[in-house]
Structures are given as structure tokens and as C-alpha cells.
Amino acid sequence: MPLRSMTGFGRFQQDDGAVVQTxxxxxxxxxxxxxxxxxxxxxxxxxxxFEKIVRRFAxxxxxxxxxxxxxxxxxxxxxxxxxxAAMLDAVKAFASARGDIFEVxxxxxxxxxxxxxxxxxxxxxxxxxxxxxxxEAALEDxxxxxxxxxxxxxxxxxxxxxxxxxxxxxxxxxxxxxxxxRFEQVxxxxxxxxxxxxxxxxxxxxLQEMVIMADKLDVTEELTRLHSHLLRLASLxxxxxxxxxxxxxxxxxxxxxxxxxxxxxxxxxVSRIVVDCKNELEKCREQVQNLx
Numbered sequence: 606m607p608l609r610s611m612t613g614f615g616r617f618q619q620d621d622g623a624v625v626q627t628x629x630x631x632x633x634x635x636x637x638x639x640x641x642x643x644x645x646x647x648x649x650x651x652x653x654x655f656e657k658i659v660r661r662f663a664x665x666x667x668x669x670x671x672x673x674x675x676x677x678x679x680x681x682x683x684x685x686x687x688x689x690a691a692m693l694d695a696v697k698a699f700a701s702a703r704g705d706i707f708e709v710x711x712x713x714x715x716x717x718x719x720x721x722x723x724x725x726x727x728x729x730x731x732x733x734x735x736x737x738x739x740x741e742a743a744l745e746d747x748x749x750x751x752x753x754x755x756x757x758x759x760x761x762x763x764x765x766x767x768x769x770x771x772x773x774x775x776x777x778x779x780x781x782x783x784x785x786x787r788f789e790q791v792x793x794x795x796x797x798x799x800x801x802x803x804x805x806x807x808x809x810x811x812l813q814e815m816v817i818m819a820d821k822l823d824v825t826e827e828l829t830r831l832h833s834h835l836l837r838l839a840s841l842x843x844x845x846x847x848x849x850x851x852x853x854x855x856x857x858x859x860x861x862x863x864x865x866x867x868x869x870x871x872x873x874x875v876s877r878i879v880v881d882c883k884n885e886l887e888k889c890r891e892q893v894q895n896l897x
Contacts, residue, residue, distance in 0.1 A: 615747025628743035849896035
């Protein structure tokens with residue numbers, strides 16, 4: 606399934622000689638599929654069947670679908686000529702039986718509702734077929750516009766993912782040096798304090814404390830998960846299926862891991878990288894809110 610934005614526009618118009626149908630579809634992002642219909646009276650009873658068609662093309666988004674129908678003069682109404690002829694013959698026979706002269710006033714036929722029917726009301730099934738085909742064509746046009754926008758979003762996101770991968774690698778390279786510097790710093794401070802007090806550094810005790818500190822400073826697991834998340838993000842972009850929700854969740858997990866790295870490693874250079882990475886993750890989350 607291709608990657609799609611939840612924002613898009615689609616349109617379809619067709620004139621089959623009897624009816625001119627015009628479909629327009631507009632959509633914005635939403636957590637769920639929310640359909641808003643604007644249908645003419647002749648098609649309102651078809652909404653449930655139209656919705657089944659839409660659900661084949663979309664799973665999320667707030668979608669507005671409007672249909673405009675224009676009937677030709679011949680197709681606007683249907684006149685029941687046989688029924689009218691039978692009525693006139695019956696009245697003529699009745700007048701003849703009474704010895705009266707019967708003169709036809711055709712204008713009175715306009716006031717007899719049973720002789721007239723709207724084509725849209727008299728033959729729903731004949732109307733539904735073309736309208737359903739028109740809706741599918743409009744949805745295909747809509748999906749094409751959504752895929753075009755999603756491609757632009759994907760290019761932007763891929764650049765950001767690549768940039769973050771470089772930053773994570775930079776933290777990975779710097780982490781061991783930070784740990785060693787921190788150990789040396791603690792050793793020097795303890796030695797100075799003990800010298801002032803006339804004592805000596807207990808190497809065994811010092812090593813025990815360093816083991817505890819090493820565990821607190823270690824970000825190996827966080828960095829490994831970050832690399833995994835970034836690979837997952839790239840994979841989701843390619844698969845496209847339900848990508849929006851999955852990307853959003855993975856970005857949240859990435860934010861949590863990079864935040865932990867920043868808390869563990871108290872280093873100016875790493876802190877700058879962490880802040881930059883958080884900013885990129887927030888921008889990515891804003892972008893993926895528009896993906897289906």
C-alpha cells in the first residue's frame with residue numbers, strides 16, 4: 606500500500622446525456638475516519654452504500670464528500686402516458702353515457718401527482734450504478750493527490766531521519782571518552798580531598814564506585830534502541846500500511862530514548878546534540894500527523 610497523506614482533494618464530473626454528476630472530495634487529518642456527506646435528495650438514501658465504497662479507499666481522516674446532480678429536460682421527470690390515456694378514456698366514456706360533451710383540458714394533468722415521477726426517485730438502482738462509478742473515480746483522483754503530498758512529506762522525513770542517525774552515531778563515538786573523563790575527574794577530586802585530610806585513596810573501594818557510576822553513565826542500550834527505531838522509521842515509510850500511527854508511536858519511543866541519553870550523559874556537546882535531536886523528532890511528529 607502506498608504512503609498517503611490525509612490531506613487531499615479529488616474531483617470527477619461526467620455527463621451521460623441524462624444526468625450530469627459532479628463529485629468533489631476534500632480531506633484533512635483526523636484520528637479516525639470521519640465522513641461528512643452533502644448529497645442531493647435523489648441520492649440521500651444511497652449514503653450507506655456510498656460509505657462502503659469510501660472505506661475501501663481510506664481508513665483515517667475527516668473527509669467531506671459532495672455530489673451535485675443536474676438532470677436534462679428529458680430525464681428530470683417521467684410521465685405515465687398509459688395511465689393518463691386510460692383516465693381520459695374513462696372520463697370520456699362517462700360523459701358520453703350521460704349525453705354530455707367531453708373536452709380534454711390537458712392542463713389538469715399537471716395537477717395529478719400520480720402521473721408524474723422524478724427519474725431519481727423512480728429508478729434508484731439505475732441511478733446508483735453511475736453514481737457509484739463516479740464516486741470511485743473521484744476517490745482514485747483523491748488518493749492520487751494524497752500520494753503526491755505523501756511523497757513530499759516522505760522526502761522531508763527521510764532527510765530528518767538520516768540527520769538524526771548521524772547525531773546518534775556522534776553520541777555513540779563520544780560516550781566512551783566522556784565516561785573515561787568522568788572517571789578521571791572523580792579520581793582527581795577524591796585524591797585531592799583525601800590528601801587534604803591526610804588519607805589515601807582505597808583503590809578497591811574506588812573501583813566499586815566506578816562500576817556503579819559506569820552503569821549510570823552507560824547509554825549503550827538506549828543508543829542501540831535508537832538505531833533500531835530509526836531503521837524502523839525508514840521501513841515504515843516504505844511499507845505505507847497504517848504508517849501514520851506506527852510512525853507516531855516509534856517517534857515517541859525515540860524521543861524517550863534520546864531524552865534518557867541526555868539525562869545520563871552530562872556533557873555540553875552531547876546536550877546540544879540531544880536538544881537538536883528532540884527538535885527534529887517534534888518536527889517529524891508534526892509531519893506524520895498528516896499521514897494515514
